[in-house]
Amino acid sequence: MKEIRVHGRGGQGVVTASEIIAISAFKDGFFSQAFPSFGVERTGAPIEAFARIDTNFIRTREQIYNPDIVIILDASLLGSEAVKSGVNNNTKILINTTLNPQEIIKKYPNLKNKQNSLLTIDATGIALKILGKNLANTVILGALAKQTEIITLKGLKQAISEKFSEKNQEIVKKNLKAVSIAYDK
């Protein structure tokens, strides 16, 4: 079983990101599960959401305490202990940032022994350019597919199309383009 924890702030689409991960994995042929930590988002408040992927039906309902992958939508949360909680040497940490891993460690010394675990993508930059607003939650999943291979780009695109099926098709198209750009970075 692979366990993924998403951190961000209310309004950044943290819960949606975890749901799209679960849908993507399901499209890839796996069992999956996604759920929010607290289920209510207050704009700006730190939020966590969870996703699990396995070859069997996932029965457990406990939150994720030892993630295989941590996704951080808002780099300002890197100083908080919550994002590091339960992270071990094998945990990959994917961060939405313009900085590279060395610069991140300089800025957030609490991550100093995690240098080899840090993965980065300027998802906000891509979101601003393609979506026209700072909504990086889908974009960062393109990098998740490329850099961790936990989901496939194909599954991700299917998941986005399905999740946003009730939205304007233009929005779906832009999101698909944005995740492809993040994937190719």
Next chain:
Amino acid sequence: MKNNNKKKIKIPKGSNILEGSRAVALTVANIEPDVVSAYPITPQTHIVEDLAKFKADGKASYEYVRAESEFAAASIVVGASATGVRTYSATSSQGLLLMTEVIFNMAGLRLPIVLTIANRGVSSPITIWNDHQDAMTVRDAGWLMFFAENHQEAVAQHLLAYKLAETLNIPAMVNIDGFILTHSYEPVIIPTKAQIKKYLPKYSPTKGSYLNPKEPMTMGSFARPAYYQEIRQSLQDDLSNSIDLIEKEYKKLQKTLGKDIATKDSSALIEYYGKKKAKTVIVAMGSVVGTIKEVVDENKEVAVLKLKVIRPFPYKQIIKNLKNAKKIIVIEKAISLGNVGPMASELKSALQGKTPAKIYSIIAGLGGRDITKKKINKIININSQDTNKAIFIS
């Protein structure tokens, strides 16, 4: 993810990955109630939002009546059901408490109403998160009460709830854990309208049992002391005696829709998981049973008994599965304040004279506190002489 051991992944055919609320809403829409009325309350909101949207999009034919409160929503459903049509509502927590007066009336009037409770703790202090205190508060009301472990079980229990409610003229509620099930995504199969019709035909109450302006009658009339007790006793008899019918209907559901939809357990009432005749048996209900099963897989000396139906109380099935246990641990997300957990009380009552086992009342997961595997392992090792006290695990 890479499927490293090249294991065949057996996702049941027809599965889709859906939010729990969406799974319930789609199932209810396919059951085709005539009238839906509800007032939005977290964490039930997504269910009734979905049902309102299906209606607004022209995909559903029910009347969706917006209400000004849960009391009104429940009363609207009573009125509709009394005219002999299929009805639905959903609520949580304070919403259920506000409905309480009507909840008792629904059962007393023998109306086959189905209600989903997205379980949530009650005030005060205010909590929007999951526990079972809301449902436990109305357990004396005369309803059939189901508890679901996962989305598929919730889907199956809604079908069963309608069939039993309409057969027995007793209302039924399906309890699904707020957020943990209502807001989670997992694979689930939604039965189609055509599939459902094979199991649950169009509701057609017997003539003379519902309000009809052409043949006026009174429902819920005044009962003097000479009659009241017999009327209440007949509700008790019909509810208590429904155990065999529940099992029969569940088997029929499995046969008609297949076990991928109807769930695989051998009983609609309980599920025993783990070593046969285990010395230590945990008793629990709802989604936490999934986490407990993981613990049971790692600790072969422990088993879990899941209660899927608590009204009627399946005491025979409970006794049969617990009579060999030496230690019975009831993990509950509710407490009868001033006493122990309500299910612990009921188990002690059912098992009186049947077992020398110690029966512990463990209170955990109140107001959304996560019940982890670590906590469950700690609970298994509990060893206290005084089993008359509720033990809180934080």
